[in-house]
Amino acid sequence: MSQTPLLLSVDNLATHFFSQEGILEAVDGVSFDIHAGEALGIAGESGCGKSVTAQSILRIVPKNGKIVTGAINLFQNGDSVDLVQLDDRGQQIRQIRGGEIAMVFQEPMAAFSMVYTIGNQITEVIRLHQECSQNEARERAVEMLRRVGMPQPEQTIDAYPFALSGGMRQRAMIAMALSCHPALLIADEPTTAVDVTIQAQVLELMKDLQRDMGMALIVITHDLAVISELCDRVMIMYLGKDVESAPADVIFRDPKHPYTVGLLRSVPELGEGHTQELDPISGSVPSPYRRPTGCPFHPRCPEFIPDVCDVDLPPQIELAGGHRVRCHLYVQD
Amino acid sequence: MAQADAAANNLNAGTDASSPSSSHRQAGVSRASSADNVLEVTDLRKYFPILRGFFRRQVGEVKAVDEVSFHVARGETLALVGESGCGKTTTGRCVMRAIEPSGGSVLFRKRDGEEFDITTLAKQDLRSVQQYMGMIFQDPFSSLNPRLTVLEIIGEPFITRRLITKRRELEEKVAQLLRSVRLDPTYMRRYPHAFSGGQRQRIAIARALALDPDFVVADEPVSALDVSVQAQILSLLKVLQSELHLTYLFITHNLSVVEYLSDRVSVMYVGQIVELGRTESIFSRPRHPYTEALLSAVPVVETGKAGRRRERIILEGDVADPSNVPTGCTFHPRCPYVQDICREEEPQLIDLAGANGSQPHLVRCHFADDLDLQGVGNALQ
Ligand SMILES: Nc1ncnc2c1ncn2[C@@H]1O[C@H](COP(=O)(O)OP(=O)(O)OP(=O)(O)O)[C@@H](O)[C@H]1O
Ligand SMILES: Nc1ncnc2c1ncn2[C@@H]1O[C@H](COP(=O)(O)OP(=O)(O)OP(=O)(O)O)[C@@H](O)[C@H]1O
Ligand code: SF4
Numbered sequence: 001m002s003q004t005p006l007l008l009s010v011d012n013l014a015t016h017f018f019s020q021e022g023i024l025e026a027v028d029g030v031s032f033d034i035h036a037g038e039a040l041g042i043a044g045e046s047g048c049g050k051s052v053t054a055q056s057i058l059r060i061v062p063k064n065g066k067i068v069t070g071a072i073n074l075f076q077n078g079d080s081v082d083l084v085q086l087d088d089r090g091q092q093i094r095q096i097r098g099g100e101i102a103m104v105f106q107e108p109m110a111a112f113s114m115v116y117t118i119g120n121q122i123t124e125v126i127r128l129h130q131e132c133s134q135n136e137a138r139e140r141a142v143e144m145l146r147r148v149g150m151p152q153p154e155q156t157i158d159a160y161p162f163a164l165s166g167g168m169r170q171r172a173m174i175a176m177a178l179s180c181h182p183a184l185l186i187a188d189e190p191t192t193a194v195d196v197t198i199q200a201q202v203l204e205l206m207k208d209l210q211r212d213m214g215m216a217l218i219v220i221t222h223d224l225a226v227i228s229e230l231c232d233r234v235m236i237m238y239l240g241k242d243v244e245s246a247p248a249d250v251i252f253r254d255p256k257h258p259y260t261v262g263l264l265r266s267v268p269e270l271g272e273g274h275t276q277e278l279d280p281i282s283g284s285v286p287s288p289y290r291r292p293t294g295c296p297f298h299p300r301c302p303e304f305i306p307d308v309c310d311v312d313l314p315p316q317i318e319l320a321g322g323h324r325v326r327c328h329l330y331v332q333d
Numbered sequence: 334m335a336q337a338d339a340a341a342n343n344l345n346a347g348t349d350a351s352s353p354s355s356s357h358r359q360a361g362v363s364r365a366s367s368a369d370n371v372l373e374v375t376d377l378r379k380y381f382p383i384l385r386g387f388f389r390r391q392v393g394e395v396k397a398v399d400e401v402s403f404h405v406a407r408g409e410t411l412a413l414v415g416e417s418g419c420g421k422t423t424t425g426r427c428v429m430r431a432i433e434p435s436g437g438s439v440l441f442r443k444r445d446g447e448e449f450d451i452t453t454l455a456k457q458d459l460r461s462v463q464q465y466m467g468m469i470f471q472d473p474f475s476s477l478n479p480r481l482t483v484l485e486i487i488g489e490p491f492i493t494r495r496l497i498t499k500r501r502e503l504e505e506k507v508a509q510l511l512r513s514v515r516l517d518p519t520y521m522r523r524y525p526h527a528f529s530g531g532q533r534q535r536i537a538i539a540r541a542l543a544l545d546p547d548f549v550v551a552d553e554p555v556s557a558l559d560v561s562v563q564a565q566i567l568s569l570l571k572v573l574q575s576e577l578h579l580t581y582l583f584i585t586h587n588l589s590v591v592e593y594l595s596d597r598v599s600v601m602y603v604g605q606i607v608e609l610g611r612t613e614s615i616f617s618r619p620r621h622p623y624t625e626a627l628l629s630a631v632p633v634v635e636t637g638k639a640g641r642r643r644e645r646i647i648l649e650g651d652v653a654d655p656s657n658v659p660t661g662c663t664f665h666p667r668c669p670y671v672q673d674i675c676r677e678e679e680p681q682l683i684d685l686a687g688a689n690g691s692q693p694h695l696v697r698c699h700f701a702d703d704l705d706l707q708g709v710g711n712a713l714q
């Protein structure tokens with residue numbers, strides 16, 4: 001496949017939270033690129049910094065947090081803009097949010113207000129970003145609802161969010177996010193709150209839409225299988241660090257980082273039967289305020305190298321085929 | 334941390350040696366009413382009233398559980414699976430009589446053979462029987478009282494039932510329970526907030542096992558945990574089952590977990606069992622269209638192994654509403670194989686295997702015998 005143009009480039013992003021307990025390095029030196037039409041999956045366990053990465057891109061980091069270093073370059077029409085340098089309440093980022101970059105959340109209720117119909121809310125988004133009349137906006141909203149497979153879109157558009165089932169709400173939220181044809185859609189745990197048969201519907205829908213609209217996608221989830229279904233590239237995070245990233249077919253076949261290896265061995269695989277052995281990672285993710293020295297994974301790592309891993313932060317190593325890993329095992333000297 | 338590592342090592346060692354449970358696996362063969370059954374549930378029903386308006390008049394019923402029958406043989410794990418709202422938790426709670434069923438019977442048989450009809454027991458008798466039944470819940474954060482120490486949480490059943498009155502004896506008992514779930518006994522003076530999710534679930538398991546139950550209902554015990562910790566708890570549950578000869582009713586929506594842990598599986602849809610049988614046979618060849626769709630919907634990690642990619646079945650529409658159950662077969666509005674008869678006539682639960690003398694395989698579908706449905710697993714390759 002020939003490489004499409006670069007769309008978003010995140011370089012050494014660090015976002016920290018400040019509180020009485022101290023500084024929490026929620027995202028700590030993360031880098032990745034997304035090309036037009038590409039799907040990137042970000043995976044890792046609860047608290048590793050997935051959502052804060054997404055919040056940083058959209059510049060919606062909560063007040064007690066701050067992007068402390070790094071650049072987030074968005075490329076459009078031969079131009080580029082560093083989102084980190086924008087005023088987070090200024091005109092420019094507001095146009096980008098919901099325009100070039102849209103987001104869907106785990107809990108669809110969070111995206112909608114309960115006092116307006118979904119039609120009101122979707123047309124408002126459309127008119128915020130595009131010059132059009134109320135009627136045209138409504139037509140586009142109906143079209144978008146039809147596109148996401150909403151039953152009877154002409155009627156459902158006048159429904160209130162609470163009157164919709166979970167699966168329908170999820171569709172309405174995706175319709176709203178896609179209504180301005182974003183170049184990039186960020187989906188934060190888009191299917192965690194829905195049933196497995198509905199999850200299958202939503203994943204299929206996102207695949208179709210991505211293909212038809214040539215949209216790039218960032219899928220955030222703790223479920224590696226969801227990423228495997230949807231994504232071209234994968235980035236695995238642990239305690240704010242991007243510990244491994246690679247093309248999806250490479251990382252699932254040949255994971256390099258001991259944490260990725262452990263994650264893959266922790267989930268029972270459907271179709272492997274009663275006798276499969278799980279090989280859980282020992283211990284649990286430490287408190288972010290007590291981040292281990294050296295490699296953040298070292299207290300749980302079966303490959304731990306004494307006096308190296310607990311002392312030095314491993315550098316990011318470039319392997320062949322766009323495969324990057326932060327681990328001392330792969331340092332060549 | 335070192336302690337947790339040791340626990341994990343123990344666990345791995347334990348799983349290797351988990352063959353005792355395989356001898357129990359045969360137990361699932363026995364039909365209902367065998368002396369080997371810990372639990373026999375017959376025609377269990379739970380209808381919740383739907384109340385409306387100022388006078389809270391009843392305007393309808395939610396058929397949360399409707400004519401559910403199954404048994405659980407000693408030493409086996411029966412999984413209850415199905416999507417949100419299909420009645421799994423309600424079934425689990427009715428079986429323990431944590432809530433009152435609307436109808437049906439639940440027969441519980443202790444290790445020594447003594448039998449009780451849970452549904453008709455008087456309150457005090459119920460309490461004394463409930464000590465043979467443990468329960469583990471989904472959320473390890475809200476299921477433990479934050480104001481009590483671990484010692485008080487795990488020791489509580491002994492104190493309220495006046496089984497242990499001396500403090501030293503209680504501490505010894507709790508230390509032993511903590512060791513059994515691979516936690517350091519010196520943790521017993523701490524409060525729940527000082528523990529991670531996985532450690533809290535271990536505490537909840539220790540509490541469920543405190544009175545040495547025969548039977549444990551585990552309701553989504555790993556759903557709220559981090560992926561890496563889920564595996565630790567699943568292995569622990571497997572090891573404890575063989576060490577303590579436990580029988581599990583395991584409630585989950587996660588089919589990969591079912592396959593890993595359970596001997597038999599019961600698939601529920603809108604309050605009813607639609608398929609029930611040996612896990613391997615149902616997973617390799619489901620006989621109900623809903624089971625086929627469920628298995629097919631599970632995303633899998635593409636590891637490049639040959640033959641794993643499957644044709645995906647995407648069901649239309651949402652899970653049916655139990656307060657407004659479709660006519661005929663409750664699955665008919667979403668079923669890809671629907672025929673006219675399905676819209677009118679309710680299919681009965683029939684045993685497909687019974688006729689030729691092999692293991693029971695119950696299915697609620699008019700066309701169970703005719704459909705050639707697709708499963709998962711190595712058998713396919
Ligand atoms: N508003 C906030 N104030 C303080 N700390 C925060 C805030 N939001 C997030 N954090 C912390 O930042 C870290 C990263 O959080 P983030 O929400 O990005 O995790 P995540 O990977 O999305 O996890 P999950 O899978 O649970 O959604 C966590 O330690 C979290 O506690
Ligand atoms: N106390 C109650 N009053 C009224 N309806 C109830 C009550 N408890 C449960 N229900 C209804 O009964 C049905 C079955 O609920 P139940 O909690 O058993 O489902 P479940 O299979 O455990 O779902 P989940 O996977 O979401 O936990 C649902 O429709 C639910 O709304
Ligand atoms: S750097 Fe060391 S501790 Fe960290 S993952 Fe690699 S081997 Fe393990």
Ligand code: SF4
Pocket residue numbers: 621622623662663664665668669670671672675680697698699700701
């Ligand atoms: S009875 Fe009919 S609608 Fe119901 S599952 Fe069978 S084929 Fe489908």
Ligand SMILES: [Mg+2]
Pocket residue numbers: 050051052188
């Ligand atoms: Mg998150």
Ligand SMILES: [Mg+2]
Pocket residue numbers: 421422423
């Ligand atoms: Mg439940």
